[in-house]
Amino acid sequence: MFPGPRRAGGSSASLAAPTSGTLLALPAGCVSGCALLIFCSMTLTETILARASGRRHVAPGENVWVQADLLLTHDVCGPGTIGVFHREFGRDAKVWDRQKIVIIPDHYIFTADSLSNRNVDILRDFVREQGLPYFYDVIDDPQGHWKFDASRGQLKRQYGGRFAGVCHTAMPEKGHVRPGEVLFGTDSHTCMAGAFGEFATGIGNTDAGFVMGTGKLLLKVPETMRFYLEGELPRGVMAKDVILHVIGAIGFDGATYRAMQWDGPGASALSIDDRMTIANMAIEAGGKNGIFAADQKTFDFVDARCRANGTKADYQPAVAEGEQKFVYDEKFDLSKLEPTVAMHPDPGNRALAKTLGHIHLDRAYIGSCTGGKTSDFLAFAEVVKGRRVAIDTFGVPATPQVVDDLHKAQLGGQSAWSVLESAGVQMTENASCAACLGGPADTFGRVNKPGLNCISATNRNFPGRMGNKESKVFLASPYTVAASALTGRITDPREFL
Numbered sequence: 001m002f003p004g005p006r007r008a009g010g011s012s013a014s015l016a017a018p019t020s021g022t023l024l025a026l027p028a029g030c031v032s033g034c035a036l037l038i039f040c041s042m043t044l045t046e047t048i049l050a051r052a053s054g055r056r057h058v059a060p061g062e063n064v065w066v067q068a069d070l071l072l073t074h075d076v077c078g079p080g081t082i083g084v085f086h087r088e089f090g091r092d093a094k095v096w097d098r099q100k101i102v103i104i105p106d107h108y109i110f111t112a113d114s115l116s117n118r119n120v121d122i123l124r125d126f127v128r129e130q131g132l133p134y135f136y137d138v139i140d141d142p143q144g145h146w147k148f149d150a151s152r153g154q155l156k157r158q159y160g161g162r163f164a165g166v167c168h169t170a171m172p173e174k175g176h177v178r179p180g181e182v183l184f185g186t187d188s189h190t191c192m193a194g195a196f197g198e199f200a201t202g203i204g205n206t207d208a209g210f211v212m213g214t215g216k217l218l219l220k221v222p223e224t225m226r227f228y229l230e231g232e233l234p235r236g237v238m239a240k241d242v243i244l245h246v247i248g249a250i251g252f253d254g255a256t257y258r259a260m261q262w263d264g265p266g267a268s269a270l271s272i273d274d275r276m277t278i279a280n281m282a283i284e285a286g287g288k289n290g291i292f293a294a295d296q297k298t299f300d301f302v303d304a305r306c307r308a309n310g311t312k313a314d315y316q317p318a319v320a321e322g323e324q325k326f327v328y329d330e331k332f333d334l335s336k337l338e339p340t341v342a343m344h345p346d347p348g349n350r351a352l353a354k355t356l357g358h359i360h361l362d363r364a365y366i367g368s369c370t371g372g373k374t375s376d377f378l379a380f381a382e383v384v385k386g387r388r389v390a391i392d393t394f395g396v397p398a399t400p401q402v403v404d405d406l407h408k409a410q411l412g413g414q415s416a417w418s419v420l421e422s423a424g425v426q427m428t429e430n431a432s433c434a435a436c437l438g439g440p441a442d443t444f445g446r447v448n449k450p451g452l453n454c455i456s457a458t459n460r461n462f463p464g465r466m467g468n469k470e471s472k473v474f475l476a477s478p479y480t481v482a483a484s485a486l487t488g489r490i491t492d493p494r495e496f497l
Helices: 044-052 078-089 114-130 167-173 188-196 205-214 239-250 265-269 272-280 296-309 374-384 400-408 416-422 478-487
Strands: 063-067 070-073 101-103 182-185 199-202 216-220 223-230 258-263 289-292 328-333 340-342 350-352 363-367 392-396 453-456 472-475
Touching (some): 044 182, 044 199, 044 289, 078 114, 078 205, 167 188, 188 289, 199 289, 205 216, 239 272, 239 350, 272 289, 272 296, 363 478, 374 478, 400 416
Parallel strands (some): 070 101, 070 182, 223 328, 453 472
16 A cells, blocks of 8 residues: 655645545554555555556566656666667657666776776766766766776775765665655666665666666566564674575575565664665575565655755655565564674575684675665774774775765764774775676776685675685675674674674
């Protein structure tokens, strides 16, 4: 069911009920003025897809035409998507809705690789031709060309005023996520936006080219798995530990083409950043999407970001009611979790950090959509403050906003940025995906040598993910990565907290 359309900054507008639904009295805590529409006890994902397909009910396994609210693309997949669009709709064709396409270059940006630089120019040319308002360019000149200046080094800012950084973190910052909506993106971690109560999923270039021209896509409705969270996170345990624990429990293919719905008092208690971390890694379990029910935390965040950026302020949150049907339904007690690591070679290869002290490390890395948020770096700084890392350690903030936050945030009279640098962390102001997915050889933090062990706050650790195919990546929370950077071996962060 959906409450009536909500507007940033206050109440919802009432919505007349279609004949297919039933109006109920407002429950406690419902947004002022909203009317509730029940769609036959569907899950959150099914409810959103029913609305987006113009149907009163959908069921898992059904194929439905889904109307997109937004299409996201970036520098790696954007040129291919544009090519498909031109091939299928014509060189002079116009996109289906200029206001509903968001383009954020973020992957292979701060590299001297000429083809990677050219990808950003291809995006800029298309944006200019189509008159698209939501392009977060690396440079300020709409007629210019992007070229990374390697002579200036990797650490100091080399971008203009509109650059947004990693797309999945930038989307919420820039006011492009809204409860109840459908977001398609040409990146598997598009599912991160499910933290805001929307259906968000990654698609390929061919599908994206079709959406770009028509605004719709044929989807099979996924089954839903429910993860009911109870209790509170204990000291030293973060949201990253939650999702690594769950993926370890079900396997890195355990949610293949399924919605991962996060419910319960434990889920409600999580911060927005925590929800983003968990939803982000639904794909690491094979999930079609991850989703949290929107609540007051969600509304407050979304309303503030929409106001700040002047983006669309109306949205219609989905609320699941009645006896939902889940293909999997398990409870997880957060209070019993411990710092967790996903060992090489996949995100489901789970072990407790306290059992892995024998594993020597060569590198530590904090960054990406999963682990590059302000809260992630503050947690890292909490552990390393007043200490020095023992191995090469790289820090890549997800967005320019995170860079600004870290320069401003104070920890014991020092900026968080200074704390990190004083601890020996190599911090770059060039917010991007960087080494999370390898990239060209000159990518900041890339693992270029065989045999190296890297512990990382990123999201994926298949062979070659961060560079050399003979290196090994161990996934962990910012706390665990920080503690391990201090000792040069995988370390339980509770030793330092």
